[in-house]
Amino acid sequence: MLRHALDHELLGTAQPVAGFLDTEGIRDTVHALHTAFEPVPDVLHTFAVKASSLVPVLRLLADLGMGCEVASPGEMRLALDAGCAPSRIVLDSPAKTREEITEALARGIALNADNFDELDRIDALRPADCASVIGLRVNPQVGGGSIGAMSTATKTSKFGVALRDEGGRERVHQAFAERPWLTRLHAHVGSQGCPLELIAEGIAETYRLAEEINARLGRRQITSLDIGGGLPVNFADDTVRPTYDDYVDALRTAVPGLFEGRYGLVTEFGRSLLAKNGFIAARVEYAKTSGGRRIAVTHAGAQTATRTVLMPGSWPLRVGAFDAHGHPKSGAPEVQDVAGPCCFAGDVVAEARELPPLEEGDFVVLYDTGAYYFSTPWAYNSLPRPGVHGYALDDAAVRCVPVRDAQTLDEIAAESGAHHADGLLGLAPEPVGV
Numbered sequence: 400m401l402r403h404a405l406d407h408e409l410l411g412t413a414q415p416v417a418g419f420l421d422t423e424g425i426r427d428t429v430h431a432l433h434t435a436f437e438p439v440p441d442v443l444h445t446f447a448v449k450a451s452s453l454v455p456v457l458r459l460l461a462d463l464g465m466g467c468e469v470a471s472p473g474e475m476r477l478a479l480d481a482g483c484a485p486s487r488i489v490l491d492s493p494a495k496t497r498e499e500i501t502e503a504l505a506r507g508i509a510l511n512a513d514n515f516d517e518l519d520r521i522d523a524l525r526p527a528d529c530a531s532v533i534g535l536r537v538n539p540q541v542g543g544g545s546i547g548a549m550s551t552a553t554k555t556s557k558f559g560v561a562l563r564d565e566g567g568r569e570r571v572h573q574a575f576a577e578r579p580w581l582t583r584l585h586a587h588v589g590s591q592g593c594p595l596e597l598i599a600e601g602i603a604e605t606y607r608l609a610e611e612i613n614a615r616l617g618r619r620q621i622t623s624l625d626i627g628g629g630l631p632v633n634f635a636d637d638t639v640r641p642t643y644d645d646y647v648d649a650l651r652t653a654v655p656g657l658f659e660g661r662y663g664l665v666t667e668f669g670r671s672l673l674a675k676n677g678f679i680a681a682r683v684e685y686a687k688t689s690g691g692r693r694i695a696v697t698h699a700g701a702q703t704a705t706r707t708v709l710m711p712g713s714w715p716l717r718v719g720a721f722d723a724h725g726h727p728k729s730g731a732p733e734v735q736d737v738a739g740p741c742c743f744a745g746d747v748v749a750e751a752r753e754l755p756p757l758e759e760g761d762f763v764v765l766y767d768t769g770a771y772y773f774s775t776p777w778a779y780n781s782l783p784r785p786g787v788h789g790y791a792l793d794d795a796a797v798r799c800v801p802v803r804d805a806q807t808l809d810e811i812a813a814e815s816g817a818h819h820a821d822g823l824l825g826l827a828p829e830p831v832g833v
């Protein structure tokens with residue numbers, strides 16, 4: 400694939416960094432997800448749009464039977480532009496404005512309220528003929544995983560209604576008793592770094608709460624459970640582990656009732672659907688030595704591998720070394736840093752990594768970066784958003800299509816206020832004594 404990209408100048412001196420998505424890999428992963436959950440009679444698999452906020456990706460996923468989980472007006476717009484049916488969209492943001500809520504309810508988009516105040520807003524805004532499924536997000540407070548920033552079920556998490564806080568559970572009961580249209584419970588226990596057992600425990604806790612609420616109300620008011628996403632991804636090598644089958648096994652052990660068909664299920668996976676189906680490739684601009692350390696200065700840094708650069712301990716990536724023609728480099732491995740183009744010292748995607756010596760004109764590949772990396776760039780140093788390409792390998796042939804164009808300098812200027820260039824000058828002090 401890399402060779403095809405170089406031959407067709409998708410990557411080179413003009414485009415020194417780009418993202419690539421393996422469409423067959425995505426199809427296989429979506430298939431694996433659907434197959435794993437086949438025992439559940441009624442399930443809607445949505446894709447967490449933040450993991451790859453690219454319209455062609457969302458359309459491909461919609462074509463494969465997936466809906467979208469969105470968390471902002473921008474993500475809602477992308478899901479709709481991709482052709483996702485409103486009834487297959489779930490809105491989950493923790494900071495929904497009244498306008499956002501009104502729009503979602505008018506369109507029949509499902510919505511999970513994050514807190515009781517949001518439920519009060521919905522009381523006021525909900526039209527009489529509302530088609531939206533409305534749920535309440537709870538925080539089962541089962542604890543965190545290995546990455547604090549990815550753990551949403553800690554005691555003090557900002558997400559959902561804290562079930563173990565004093566009076567929390569009672570207020571949830573009351574909220575459902577007062578609102579017959581509130582028919583779903585939602586929990587997303589966490590993302591990367593959360594063990595399956597922890598996620599399953601959070602879902603079990605949510606399931607038990609649903610049973611308890613329905614029993615107390617004497618009717619099956621809660622008809623569906625949204626169990627979130629969060630299946631971790633193995634960044635250490637090529638194998639997919641854990642698999643969706645592993646996840647379903649963990650759920651079966653912790654919550655056998657989930658498979659009895661009494662509740663519809665919604666899932667919201669992101670990273671596990673895309674991470675292993677994409678990579679970033681970047682040109683080595685310079686190779687230098689500093690303090691005895693070899694350093695390859697490449698075009699892939701914090702602007703596209705933001706988490707890895709800012710939190711290297713939590714988000715290590717595998718790096719591949721290729722020559723200017725896209726062939727794997729040989730050469731005895733040497734310890735070197737793979738740095739990026741950003742102007743801060745920490746802009747290093749791999750520190751002290753053993754790789755064949757990288758030289759000017761070579762390429763590095765950052766593996767498993769199909770989710771949350773090139774789709775979610777950071778505008779640091781006014782570096783352009785890299786182009787993204789989708790590809791399929793058939794026998795010997797490679798077919799490649801554009802997914803997102805690389806950002807141009809005109810676009811960077813425009814989003815940097817070029818239209819208001821004189822704006823601040825207009826605030827000059829009034830001339831005195833006139």
Ligand SMILES: *Cc1c(COP(=O)(O)O)cnc(C)c1O
Pocket residue numbers: 447449450468491587589590591627628629630667668669670671
């Ligand atoms: C981020 C997020 C997801 C997706 O998490 P992954 O780890 O990418 O699977 C799902 N649901 C909610 C509410 C989220 O915030």
